[in-house]
Amino acid sequence: MQRSPFDVEALGTGLAFAAALGDLDAALADSTTAVISAPPGTGKTTLVPAVVANRSEGRVIVTQPRRVAARAAARRLSELDGSPLGTRVGFTVRGERQVATDTRIEFVTAGVLLRRMLSDPGLEGTAAVIIDEVHERAIETDLLIGLLGEARQLRDDLAVIAMSATLDADRVAHVLGTDAAPAPVVTQTVPAHPLKERWMPSSAPRLDGRGVTRGFLDHVADVAVSSGRELFRTDRTADALVFAPGAREVSEIARRLHEKAGDIDVRELHGQMPAAEQDAVIRGRRADQPPRIIVTTSLAESSLTVPGVRLVVDTCLSRQPQRDAARGMSGLVTVPTSRSSAVQRAGRATRQGPGTVVRCVDERTYAAAPARPAPEIATTDLTDAALLLACWGTPGGAGLRLLDPLPADSLRDAVTVLRGLGAIDDDGRATDAGRELARIPTDPRLARALRDGSRIVGEQLAAEVVALLGGDARVADGDVAAAVSALRHRRDPEARRWTREVSRLRRFTPAGVPHRESPAADAVGLVIALAFPDRIGRRVDRSSHGATFLLASGTRAGVTGALADAEWLAIADVARAQGRAAAGTGAVIRAAAVIDEDDVERAAGHLLTDRVEAEFVDGRVTARRERRIGAILRSSAPVKAGTDGSGHDAVRRAIERNGLDVFRWSDAATHLRRRLALLHREIGDPWPDVSDKALLSDLESWLGPELTTLAGGTPASRIDLAPALRRLLPWPAATDFDALAPERLTVPSGSNVRITYPPSDDPTARPVVAVKLQECFGWAETPRVANGRVPVLFHLLSPAGRPLAVTDDLASFWSGPYAQVRAEMRGRYPKHPWPEDPWQAVPTRHTKNRAARG
Structure with missing residues (x-):
């Protein structure tokens, strides 16, 4: 049965991108890839899928970076098409799906399509994939490219199209296509309606150690009310859009607006709201x-359109993921909005006519903001991405054409986490356990907690904790156990959304596990610890302001409230912060639960160590047997290091920690090391x-032998490193060592003068011979x-041993500078030949x- 095409002409009525459809047809006639650049609101998200569907036999998949945008785009296209949502046009997002077997166009989030590709790498039945909002540089979108x-190497008929409001089109075209044949670029520009810019900075600071300040939120609400009333007096059809960094600030500003502007309809728009x-x-x-007045997060910047907006009030703040490499943690932080994002926000006021943007900063602050946001791949935790790539068969993204490579430091941390979960092998390939975790649509750590926690505490409680940690629900006072208990009894939208997520996650739990009703604090802590074993913490300090916990990762973090009384915590969320809550550590625990010490061992078995550790005290080794969970010391008792393997290894670790300065380097050892360093620098292998x-x-x-000697009690000062370093001489090349880097040099007088080689850490210095000039x-x-x-390099010395000249060109010295040296020195040293x-x-x-005497 032939399927009826989409009426592109009718769909394009009033949409600016309709003028570019001829260019799009021409591009797709010659290529299965294309890059489309057009401003927000021009209709590309509506028209391009319809055009591609009319050219295709299979389904067209359109990705969006956010669930709300995917739903909205599908609903809009189905309404314009006159077909019920879920028939010709449908969508799939996390926890929600409206798609039929004969759906022509399916809107999905990028994350949904990534996981779909793990089980269906060739995307059978899919004719084309359209990747929207590429300019946002979400990590899922980058990986999808x-x-x-x-996938196109498996299926050369699969069309791939990238779309964006602001785009480095040439760069994306080369990645989608090839260096020799980049993807064609279709550009559509529209005349911009006039935009009036106003600057209304706050007298209160925007940010402090705890985040966005109350004073700044008050200022934003005041600006929104005054500017909104000014607009509404002349145009009752217009709406205002207020951009805030996150859902908390959206709610805070909206609450203030309700108090200040009772005659205005105040609405919120963010990802935590019901659909x-x-x-x-x-x-x-x-x-x-x-x-x-609609208060929203950055989701309204470009990925969806709110009709009727003629005024934008911009906090010029954004929330973005950020990794703290020093503390081994990541999370969302509030930062100044990039100028390109601010331009996107302002453009929402001029989509249908002249508009105004009011920025709650001064022009200097705005100009100091970054030009564009950093790609998420450069700032966020890469654990999920690394597992997906391992399952795809390209560990670390090796061989993939990506807009940016995965940062090496972040990738290394992610690989460490995945190995701890047993998700990848030593070669970085996904294990069976890793593939099992990847099938659970959540972060791999939470997937592990759901899978293993279900077997221990029951599938219901495990799903409840994971739904809370992986979702948007807030954790009052940081107490996850109390939050789970409260959500069970609440009936508000947040609780209903959490309940739906719990039901969804239970579908991924192992079959036949027990059900456990009570959300006991220690059971909640166990589930958290299964996800984040490196964040298990033990209290190390207590004060009237809270407590400090040492985490297994080595990080210290502070907490206040009831959790401060716990001996052990399983910590789900820890972030950089200042103030009392951080307890002087620079980090604060934002979500945690009490955990029993026995459960600590159950969750973090791979972090448990029981071994001899050594330290150097006055040059001698002292040893203790230490039991640890990561960096957390559980017990310590003095022992003899001994000459067995444990003592030997303990001394090695102590030297690795303290460095080679524990030894007294002899002249012979230093000289040998310098000679080797020169050859390594100049010759290499x-x-x-x-x-x-x-x-x-x-x-x-x-x-090796000296490590055992040290463990046996010999002081470090009696260890001669010269014989040890000689073990590094490569054979048979070592037979040429003295010729390549001789210890001494025979000069014309017959003297054998020692060559002073440069320090091993100075790559520019030269070997020096200091010798009397007359020789x-x-x-x-x-x-x-x-x-x-x-x-x-020769240091030519006077008879008294003082330098007269420094040269590495003796011939030039004798023919030139020597005459001046002779004139100055022969009177001072008449007994010596000049x-x-x-x-x-x-x-x-x-x-x-x-x-003369001979």
């Missing part, structure tokens, strides 16, 4: 309804790296070491009389 590039309330805001209002970092990373290969008469060719690569012609003089280390 890479995976689709490989029906979101949709009601996006649909707009009737002309007979009062004007609206096979000559070893002898930097501190290299030596400490491979102590066993050169210091080098007639020497024309400057000697070289390292197989002729490095000339020796011939006019140094080329013909006999080199000597003696005075003239002594030389």
Whole structure:
């Protein structure tokens, strides 16, 4: 049966992008890839899927970065098409799906499509994928571009189109296509309606150690009311849009607006709202309804359109993921909005006519903001991304065409987490357990807590805790157990949304596990610890303001309230902060639960250690047997290090911690190390790296016997490192060592002068020979070491041993500067030879009389 096409002409009525459809048809006639750049509100999200569907036999999938945008776009297109939602046009987002077997266009979030591709790499039955809002640089979108590039190698008929409001089109075109044949670019611009800019900075600071200040929120509400009333007096059909960084600030500003502007319809729009309330805001209002002030997060910047807006009030603040490498934590932080995002926000006021933007900062602050937001791949935790790539068969994204590579430090941390979960092997490939975790649509750590926690505490409680940690529900006073208990008895929208998520997650729990009704605090803590074993914390300090906990990762964080009385905590959320709550640690615990010490061992078995640890005290090794959970010391007792394997290993770890300065380096050891360093620098392999970092990373290969000697009680001062370093000499190349880096140099007088090699950590210094000038008469060719690569630097000395000249070109010295040196020195040292012609003089280390006696 032939399917009826979409009426593109009717869909395009009043939409600016309709003028670019000819260019789009031409691009798709010659290529299965394309890049589309057009401003927000021009209709590309409506028209492009319909055009592509009419050209295709299979389904067209359109990705959006947010659930609300996917639902809204699907609903809008189905309404314009005149078909019920879920028939010709449908959507799939986390926890919600309206799609039929014959659906032509399916809107999804990028995350949904990524997981779909793990089970269906070729996307069978899909004719095209349209990736919308690429400019937001969400990590799922970036990864999707890479995976689709490989999918197209399996299916050259799969069309891939990238769309954006503001885009580095050429860069994306090269990634979607090839270096030789980039994807064609379709650009649509529209005349901009006039925009009036106003600047109304707050006298109160925008941010402090706890986040957005109350004074600034008051100011934003006042600006919104005054500016809104000014607009509504002349245009009752217009609405106002207020941009806030996050859902909390949205609610705070909306509450203030309700108090200040009772005659204005105040609405909220953010990702934590029920879908029906979101949709009601996006649909707009009737002309007979009062004007609206809509307070929203960044989701209204470009990924969806709110009709009727002629005024934008911008806090110029955004919430973005940020990784704290030093503390091994990540989370959302409030930062100044980039200028490109601020332009996107302001553009919402001019979509239908002239508009106004009021920025709650001064022009100088605005100009100091970053030009564009950082790609999420550069700032966020990469654990989920790393598991997905491992399951795809490209660990770390190796071989994928990505807009930006995964940062090495973040990727390394993610790999460490995944290995701790047993999700990847030593080669970075996904294990069976990892693939099982990847099938659960949540962060891998939470997936592990759901899977393993269900078997221990029951599927209901495990799903409840994971739904709370993975969702948007707030945790009052940071107490996750109390929050779970409260949500069970509440009937508000937040609780209903949490309940739906619990039901969804229970579908992914192992079959046949017990049900447990009571949300006991220790059981909640166990589930959290299964997800975040490195965040198990033990209290190390208590004061009237709260307590400080040492985490297994080594981070310290503060907490207040009832949780401060706990001995052990399983911590789900810890973030950088200041103030009393941080207890002087620079970090605050935002969500946690009490955990029993026995459950600590159950959840963090891979972090448990029971071993001898050594320290150097006055040059001698002292040892203790320590039981730890990561960085947390549970018990410690003095023992003898001994010469067995445990003592040997303990000494090695102590040297790795303290460095090589625990030893007294002899002249012979220092000289040998410098000679080796020069050859490594100038020749490379096979000559070893002898930097501190290299030596400490491979102590066993050169210091093995000495480690055992130290463990047996010998002081470090009695260890001669020269024989140990000689173990690093590469064979058979070592037979040439003395020729390549000789200890001494024979000068024309017959003296064997020691060569002073440069320090191993100074890559620019040269080997030096300090020798009496008279011993080098007639020497024309400057000697070289390292197989002729490095000339020796001569310090030519006076008879008193003071430097007269420094040169690495003896021939030039005798022919030039020597005459000046002779004029100055022969009167001062008359007993020593200063011939006019140094080329013909006999080199000597003696005075003239002594030389004459022979």
